[in-house]
Amino acid sequence: MPAGGRPTVRSRRLGTALRQFRHAAKLDQPQAAEIIAASQARVSRLESGHVTARVIEVRLLLDAYGVHEPEVRTKLEELAKHSKNRGWWLEHAAHLRPDYVDHIALEDDATYIREWQPVMVPGLLQTPAYAEAVIAGGPHYIDPERVAQLVTVRVGRQAKIEEGGTSYTAILWEAAIAHPLVGVDIHRDQLSAVLEVGKRKNVTVQVLPFSAGALAGLASAFSSFSFDEEPTAEAVTLDNLRGTSVLESPEDLAAYANAFDLLRSSALAPDASAQLIRGILRSLKEDGS
Numbered sequence: 312m313p314a315g316g317r318p319t320v321r322s323r324r325l326g327t328a329l330r331q332f333r334h335a336a337k338l339d340q341p342q343a344a345e346i347i348a349a350s351q352a353r354v355s356r357l358e359s360g361h362v363t364a365r366v367i368e369v370r371l372l373l374d375a376y377g378v379h380e381p382e383v384r385t386k387l388e389e390l391a392k393h394s395k396n397r398g399w400w401l402e403h404a405a406h407l408r409p410d411y412v413d414h415i416a417l418e419d420d421a422t423y424i425r426e427w428q429p430v431m432v433p434g435l436l437q438t439p440a441y442a443e444a445v446i447a448g449g450p451h452y453i454d455p456e457r458v459a460q461l462v463t464v465r466v467g468r469q470a471k472i473e474e475g476g477t478s479y480t481a482i483l484w485e486a487a488i489a490h491p492l493v494g495v496d497i498h499r500d501q502l503s504a505v506l507e508v509g510k511r512k513n514v515t516v517q518v519l520p521f522s523a524g525a526l527a528g529l530a531s532a533f534s535s536f537s538f539d540e541e542p543t544a545e546a547v548t549l550d551n552l553r554g555t556s557v558l559e560s561p562e563d564l565a566a567y568a569n570a571f572d573l574l575r576s577s578a579l580a581p582d583a584s585a586q587l588i589r590g591i592l593r594s595l596k597e598d599g600s
Contacts, residue, residue, distance in 0.1 A: 323360030423537035444493035
């Protein structure tokens with residue numbers, strides 16, 4: 312069973328794929344149960360992610376469902392093998408919401424991450440000082456010790472980008488760049504860090520300018536994740552006051568993929584975005600001199 316008795320992101324992704332392939336093969340759960348010599352209840356729990364399929368079960372089901380593409384089979388077998396693996400972030404799990412753990416797991420598995428952030432610099436680009444300021448300055452009181460732990464986790468999330476393990480595209484509204492949410496000194500250092508990280512081959516930073524008008528209100532902050540060689544969204548996360556929601560339905564994924572494409576097409580090109588950030592950074596330095 313996934314840790315804590317609740318579906319993990321990996322077990323849920325595996326279960327969703329198995330259910331979709333079963334439907335495509337026009338088989339029902341009792342028939343799937345016969346294939347793996349198990350109960351219908353186990354098939355139901357496999358497909359919901361509440362239990363993790365064994366590799367042999369995945370292979371038998373995919374054979375029966377007529378799924379022979381090597382890349383698809385390898386992907387699902389890997390999910391079965393690693394769905395129970397402890398990620399680095401689980402050392403801090405006692406201090407993290409389960410939905411935040413899901414978000415981090417998606418980041419860790421993703422080959423492509425795309426993010427829209429209209430309010431602040433995204434967590435994957437934040438300096439420790441900026442992260443500490445925005446976490447401590449949130450609407451709810453957080454004990455200083457826990458703030459430090461959350462900063463450690465936020466910085467740890469950035470390793471995947473630093474190592475080149477994923478392609479990351481961030482679109483920020485100009486307000487997140489031009490209007491500091493934190494102390495000016497911290498904000499200046501943060502802008503410098505964004506410019507530096509934006510030089511990485513696997514990172515693209517674009518700014519949606521004020522001139523884009525109402526488009527900035529198209530959607531609140533969201534992140535989308537792809538797990539294959541193509542950047543097709545396979546999961547989307549949304550932050551809200553109650554935590555993080557994970558969206559996986561085809562309709563939701565299509566809507567947010569379209570929203571990201573609209574935002575990106577209206578955003579400044581990476582070079583022009585960097586030029587805008589440098590200009591704002593210069594003005595902040597002049598104001599502080």
